[in-house]
Amino acid sequence: MKQGFRQSQAWLHTWSGVVLGWLLFAIFITGTVSYFQDEITHWMHPERHLADARSVDLDALTAALTERAPNAPSWQIGLPSARDPVITTYWRGEGARRFEHAVFDPATGRELVERPSEGGNFFYRFHFQLWHMDVLTARYLIGIATMFMFVALISGIITHKKIFKDFFTFRPSKGQRSWLDGHNATAVLALPFHLMITFTGLVIFLWMYMPWGMVAQYGDDRMAFFAQVFPRLEAPPRADTPMPVPSLQAFVDKAQVRWGGEPVESITVHNPGDRNARIELGTGRDSRVSGDAPHLIYDAANGELLEEYGELRPVAFFSRVLVGLHLGHFADPLLRWLYFLSGIGGTIMVASGLVLWVVKRTAQAGEKPGYGLRLVRVLNVGAVAGLVIAMASFLWANRLIPGALPNRDEWEIHVFFAAWGAALLHSIFRTHRQAWVEQFALAALLLTAIPLLDLATGNFHLPTGGRYSDWILTGFQLTSVATGAALFWLSWKIAKHQPRQRPERAARPQKLPPQDDEHRLDLEPSP
Amino acid sequence: MKTKTLSWRYRGAVLSRALAAIFGGYALAAAFAVCMARALPLERSEAVLAGAIPSFLVYCAAVVWVFATRTAFRAWVGVLVPTFVLAAIAWLLGAGGNL
Numbered sequence: 228m229k230q231g232f233r234q235s236q237a238w239l240h241t242w243s244g245v246v247l248g249w250l251l252f253a254i255f256i257t258g259t260v261s262y263f264q265d266e267i268t269h270w271m272h273p274e275r276h277l278a279d280a281r282s283v284d285l286d287a288l289t290a291a292l293t294e295r296a297p298n299a300p301s302w303q304i305g306l307p308s309a310r311d312p313v314i315t316t317y318w319r320g321e322g323a324r325r326f327e328h329a330v331f332d333p334a335t336g337r338e339l340v341e342r343p344s345e346g347g348n349f350f351y352r353f354h355f356q357l358w359h360m361d362v363l364t365a366r367y368l369i370g371i372a373t374m375f376m377f378v379a380l381i382s383g384i385i386t387h388k389k390i391f392k393d394f395f396t397f398r399p400s401k402g403q404r405s406w407l408d409g410h411n412a413t414a415v416l417a418l419p420f421h422l423m424i425t426f427t428g429l430v431i432f433l434w435m436y437m438p439w440g441m442v443a444q445y446g447d448d449r450m451a452f453f454a455q456v457f458p459r460l461e462a463p464p465r466a467d468t469p470m471p472v473p474s475l476q477a478f479v480d481k482a483q484v485r486w487g488g489e490p491v492e493s494i495t496v497h498n499p500g501d502r503n504a505r506i507e508l509g510t511g512r513d514s515r516v517s518g519d520a521p522h523l524i525y526d527a528a529n530g531e532l533l534e535e536y537g538e539l540r541p542v543a544f545f546s547r548v549l550v551g552l553h554l555g556h557f558a559d560p561l562l563r564w565l566y567f568l569s570g571i572g573g574t575i576m577v578a579s580g581l582v583l584w585v586v587k588r589t590a591q592a593g594e595k596p597g598y599g600l601r602l603v604r605v606l607n608v609g610a611v612a613g614l615v616i617a618m619a620s621f622l623w624a625n626r627l628i629p630g631a632l633p634n635r636d637e638w639e640i641h642v643f644f645a646a647w648g649a650a651l652l653h654s655i656f657r658t659h660r661q662a663w664v665e666q667f668a669l670a671a672l673l674l675t676a677i678p679l680l681d682l683a684t685g686n687f688h689l690p691t692g693g694r695y696s697d698w699i700l701t702g703f704q705l706t707s708v709a710t711g712a713a714l715f716w717l718s719w720k721i722a723k724h725q726p727r728q729r730p731e732r733a734a735r736p737q738k739l740p741p742q743d744d745e746h747r748l749d750l751e752p753s754p
Numbered sequence: 755m756k757t758k759t760l761s762w763r764y765r766g767a768v769l770s771r772a773l774a775a776i777f778g779g780y781a782l783a784a785a786f787a788v789c790m791a792r793a794l795p796l797e798r799s800e801a802v803l804a805g806a807i808p809s810f811l812v813y814c815a816a817v818v819w820v821f822a823t824r825t826a827f828r829a830w831v832g833v834l835v836p837t838f839v840l841a842a843i844a845w846l847l848g849a850g851g852n853l
Contacts, residue, residue, distance in 0.1 A: 232822045239821045377810065378817050385818070429810045437809050439784040440791030440802040443848060455799035542800040546807060 236382040244379040244577075245584050245603075247372040249610035252577045254369060256614060257354040258424075259570025260347070262555055262563055263706075265310040267347030270703045271625045272330075273686045274341045279334045280307035280696060285475040287336020288314060293472060295329060295338075296320075297500055301462070304475075304494040307333045308511055309695040342630035344639060349621065355431075358640065363435075370429065370436045377425045383414060403590060406583040413576040420569035421576070427553035430546060456543045458536055460524050462497035462505050470502040473527055481530075482508040482523050489514060502528055509537075512556040517547035560695060578611045585659075604659045605651070612666035613650030615714065619673035620646035622707075626684045660721060667718035674711030678704040770826040778833035779816035783809040785840035792847040 244251075260267065269275055283306060292302050299318035307313055314331040330339045345352075352358065357365040414421065429436055434449075445452045479491045492511035498504045504527035510520040521537035539547060551557060555566045585607060588600050596604075624642035628635045654662035681687040681704065690697040790805025820829040 235821045236818065239818070374810070374813065377814050381814050381818060382821075426810065430807060433803075433806050437784065437787050437806045440787040440805045440809075443788045443844065444791050444798055444802055452799055452802065455797070456803070540797060540800050542796065542803045542807075546803050549807070 233386055236385040240379050240382040240386050241584070243375045243382065244580050247375045248577060248581045248584075249606060250368070250372045251376055252574065252581065252610055253614055254354055254372060255570065255574040255577050256618070257350040259567060259574055260618070261351040261354050262558075262566045262570060263703075264347035264351045265308075266699050266703055267350065269311065269346075269699050271344050271346040271622070272339075272341050274339045275313050275330065276686065276688055276700060278307075278313050278332045278339065280312035281334070283307065283314070283333045284336040285479070288316075288331055289472050289475060291329075291331065291336060291338055292316060292318075292496075293500065296327070299499065300497070302494075302496045302499055304496070306490075306492050306494065308490075308492055308513075310699070312696040312699075313339065343634075343636035344625055345636050349640060349643070350618070355428075359644070366432055366435060370432055373425055373428045374436075377429070380414075380418075380421055380425060384418070387411065387415075403583070403586045406579055406586050410576060410579040410583050413572045413579060417569040417572040417576075420566075421573055423552055424570075424573070427549045430549045431553060433546070456546075457519075457539070460497070460505065460507060460522075460534065460536075463503045465498050466502040468502040469500060470504065470528060472496060472499050472504060473506075473530070475506065477530070478506045478508060478525055481525075481532075485523065486510060486521070496527070504528070505533070513559075514557070516551040516557045517544060518551045518554065518556055519544070519547050581607050581611065605654045605662075608654035608659070608662040608666060609647070609651035612663060612670060613647050613654065615670040616650050616666060616673065617643045617647035619670055622677065623673060623680060626680050626686065660724075664718050664722045667714045667721065671711045671714035671718060674707045674714065676711075677707035767826045771820050771829050774826065774829045774833050775817040775820040778830065778837070779813050779820065782816050782833050782837045782840070783813035785837045785844065786812045789840040789844040789847070792844050 288304070292304075296302065296318045299320070301318065303317040305311070305315040312333070314333050314336075315328065316331065317326045317328045319325075320327050330341060331337065332339055349358075355366060355369055356362045357369070434441060434452075441449065441452050475494060475496075479494070482491050483489065489510050491508050493509040495507040495509075496504060497507065506525040506527050508523045508525075512518050512520065514520045517539070519537055519539055521535060523532060524534040524536075525531065526533055538544075555563065558566055581603075585600065585604055588603075589596060592600055621639055621643040624639040628638050628642075632638060650666055653666065657665065678687065681700075686700075688700050690701045787805040787809040790808075791802045794801040794804050796804060816833055820833060823829050823832060
């Protein structure tokens, strides 16, 4: 019975993994790079590269916003941080549902006129709601994929009774065995990360994926639920008595004294330009794992502190800690890199699982692979190597599409999808190995050449100091080159790989257990 | 690509288990979430969260069990009976209890 249980789990693991494996790969890789979302965004906006965040002129900013959005219900102001050294502002346009936004040079308070680009936000959005499709549908689809991933992880753990022994086992150049060992190693190495990231991914959209408790207890009044979970300020209505926005720096100074020097990173001005204006201040989202930093609310008219909030109830706090662990906003550079590397591990785990699926069936199919196997091969290359090409092309498009082209931000994304489609077509017309080799080589070329691209387009800057923000651009370039070098190595390995497993099998057949049983669910009770 | 053809009976049983896992498992998790939201002695919003967060673990455990148990019939019974029990408790604790 025990054997039967593990076998059933192996079957479950194989199928739950492959059914949504391509989608999972895309989720993993875009999520992984999103740990450097701010850095990617910074690289993709050359206008920000010379901004100096060491001094912040809030009065100039207030004047600029008063001119830009005098009647907005509120202004949300993100102050510069090490990872994002500019001021980013959002406000709701009059009667408009969409938020408008503008970016300011901290030192001068002057608006930076930027070439439109989604920046790192594109990968970030793609990670949880894809693109070119209904946002809610996409989130449900990704929720299903995440649940499949969770089941694949748990059943994978059950399948490996020798999980720690397997982790230290790597048998290189042994064909299917090596893929299996690699799949196990990347899975087990970062297993706590994978379990955490998958489970917390479900928790983020809990209110969509498992709303029934909320529906049962609150009926249609979901807002009451959210108001209880996240208490927020209800700003009073406008008094319709004009009053200029007071100097924000005074409020920032007051808050900093109150918080013992912890930097203020967000300011929300409710009812700007009105007598009923409220100034809300928050610390950086990196100050706590849960991300729900304390907030202070001042009356703008007399500078009085009205409210301090941010303490959540215990379970709500716990849920925010889970979400915070997923988002990783709190992570210092070292931990951020660990997040990134664990994400890469997960990306490789999904990809090697997909490859293993093909390798196993190729060995079984012999000389004549069927239609299904050929389809999975084509989609594997397109979904894995093709997506890396598409992501790299997106970066190239950012540098090469002229700043004046109408809707250039959309064109960057068109390039992403066009490159992805071309890669998929390419893998149809080449042999399986040629497709892998050529696509990884192209992706490697695009990524290693990023510093040259910067040099050619006049965006190459050497780090000028020891601060994190000085290193964002150089760090981006070095990471691209390192990733490209790894892809070159991979491409070269595949190109010179000689499939040896068949003669080896013939020589030592007793060493390999029969593979067939593993993906056939044992339905008959074993005698 | 297939080394042996799979019987229709086998395919049907796998399909039945897949349905039991995906829909039955979700129903069980949802019933668990609602039951906890009503039963836990916490504030309303807290109990909702405290029921919903572990419900994904319940879902996962249900899927694992559905594919591990001996027959597809047992899989269905094992998922649906606790679902109905939890749903009944939730109903009694909610509006149903006042009837």
